[in-house]
Amino acid sequence: MEKYKDIGLKLTPQRLAILGYLEDNKEHPSAEDIYRAVSKKFPTMSFATVYNTLETLRKKRSILQLTIDPAKKRFDPNTEPHHHLICVKCKMIADIHRDYKLPIPNKERAGFEIIGNQIEFYGICPRCKTTKSKGVLEEPLAL
Numbered sequence: 197m198e199k200y201k202d203i204g205l206k207l208t209p210q211r212l213a214i215l216g217y218l219e220d221n222k223e224h225p226s227a228e229d230i231y232r233a234v235s236k237k238f239p240t241m242s243f244a245t246v247y248n249t250l251e252t253l254r255k256k257r258s259i260l261q262l263t264i265d266p267a268k269k270r271f272d273p274n275t276e277p278h279h280h281l282i283c284v285k286c287k288m289i290a291d292i293h294r295d296y297k298l299p300i301p302n303k304e305r306a307g308f309e310i311i312g313n314q315i316e317f318y319g320i321c322p323r324c325k326t327t328k329s330k331g332v333l334e335e336p337l338a339l
């Protein structure tokens with residue numbers, strides 16, 4: 197919670213609950229996930245409170261906003277540079293803490309000096325793989 201002290205947010209009990217939910221959270225929750233969890237304790241809390249708090253945290257770089265899930269923004273309280281894996285079935289996101297040195301040929305750099313990268317991997321998580329091998333997810337999707 198220390199790192200949130202200086203971001204200029206008035207720490208109301210509702211905001212503290214949001215920060216508490218985010219702290220050390222490795223699930224990469226969406227705003228909806230956070231709202232669902234925190235409004236259990238604060239039934240009067242509005243979605244706008246969650247959204248605005250996340251916006252402030254993002255602007256202050258206290259959380260990362262991930263775009264890896266095309267369906268919704270996901271948030272990451274871990275602001276250290278790291279990469280992500282996403283399950284294309286259940287949208288579970290896992291962290292990868294490893295430096296990837298990706299050599300980019302000079303002519304592909306558009307004149308840029310490269311200072312970092314963030315890599316997104318797509319796959320099937322172990323749980324979805326197990327479910328599939330049991331033949332449960334084989335129903336055709338109604339699209």
Ligand SMILES: [Zn+2]
Pocket residue numbers: 283284285286287288320321322323324325
């Ligand atoms: Zn999965």
Ligand SMILES: [Zn+2]
Pocket residue numbers: 224272274278279280290291
């Ligand atoms: Zn992450």
